[in-house]
Amino acid sequence: xxxxxxxxxxxSVSEGALVLLRCNYSSSVPPYLFWYVQYPNQGLxxxxxxxxxxxxxxxxxxxxAEFKKSETSFHLTKPSAHMSDAAEYFCALxxxxxxxxxxxxxxxxxx
Amino acid sequence: NAxxxxxxKFQVLKTGQSMTLQCAQDMNHNSMYWYRQDPGMGLRLxxxxxxxxxxxxGEVPNGYNVxxxxxxxxxxxxxxxxxxxxxxxxxxxxxxxxxxxxQYFGPGTRLTVL
Numbered sequence: 001x002x003x004x005x006x007x008x009x010x011x012s013v014s015e016g017a018l019v020l021l022r023c024n025y026s027s028s029v030p031p032y033l034f035w036y037v038q039y040p041n042q043g044l045x046x047x048x049x050x051x052x053x054x055x056x057x058x059x060x061x062x063x064x065a066e067f068k069k070s071e072t073s074f075h076l077t078k079p080s081a082h083m084s085d086a087a088e089y090f091c092a093l094x095x096x097x098x099x100x101x102x103x104x105x106x107x108x109x110x111x
Numbered sequence: 112n113a114x115x116x117x118x119x120k121f122q123v124l125k126t127g128q129s130m131t132l133q134c135a136q137d138m139n140h141n142s143m144y145w146y147r148q149d150p151g152m153g154l155r156l157x158x159x160x161x162x163x164x165x166x167x168x169g170e171v172p173n174g175y176n177v178x179x180x181x182x183x184x185x186x187x188x189x190x191x192x193x194x195x196x197x198x199x200x201x202x203x204x205x206x207x208x209x210x211x212x213x214q215y216f217g218p219g220t221r222l223t224v225l
Contacts, residue, residue: 043216
């Protein structure tokens with residue numbers, strides 16, 4: 001069975017600081033991994049996705065994620081947080097018709 | 112190109128009332144989904160439709176029914192609403208449902224059952 005674990009339901013950073021949101025997965029087949037972002041009172045939208053072409057994936061708004069097979073991880077990073085990055089972030093594992101979502105990490109950005 | 116649209120945006124029901132949540136996509140996608148989102152629980156799949164004419168249960172189907180009306184539209188019905196169904200409901204679609212497919216989400220329906 002597939003699973004996605006996001007470590008930390010809340011992450012708090014200061015504006016300008018490094019953002020690191022953790023995601024670990026379990027999959028019996030080669031994984032396809034996604035990060036989605038949900039701004040307040042909106043639906044989810046794709047931030048970036050890994051489909052085996054390159055292990056370092058760049059997304060929108062300066063975010064990137066690195067696929068590490070040995071660690072079964074797909075952590076999301078951004079060098080410098082901005083107030084507008086405050087949102088809920090979901091890691092997901094692609095599945096045949098049914099993806100598996102993590103429970104989400106709320107990013108709080110302090111001025 | 113509106114993407115995925117949902118109506119209504121907000122709804123308040125009394126216990127036992129029924130209602131239908133509407134969802135439509137204009138991207139010619141084959142697969143459509145209904146999720147509910149509750150604090151601390153992430154997204155939970157209620158029902159999905161792999162293609163027009165098919166529907167299947169997800170993780171939490173009890174108390175819900177769905178209809179894939181055509182390729183564009185996928186509705187979710189609560190026959191007898193309960194307070195436990197207070198949640199935010201999201202509709203989503205994907206082009207084919209394959210492992211690499213991106214899910215496109217609607218803006219959500221915020222439902223309160225009193």
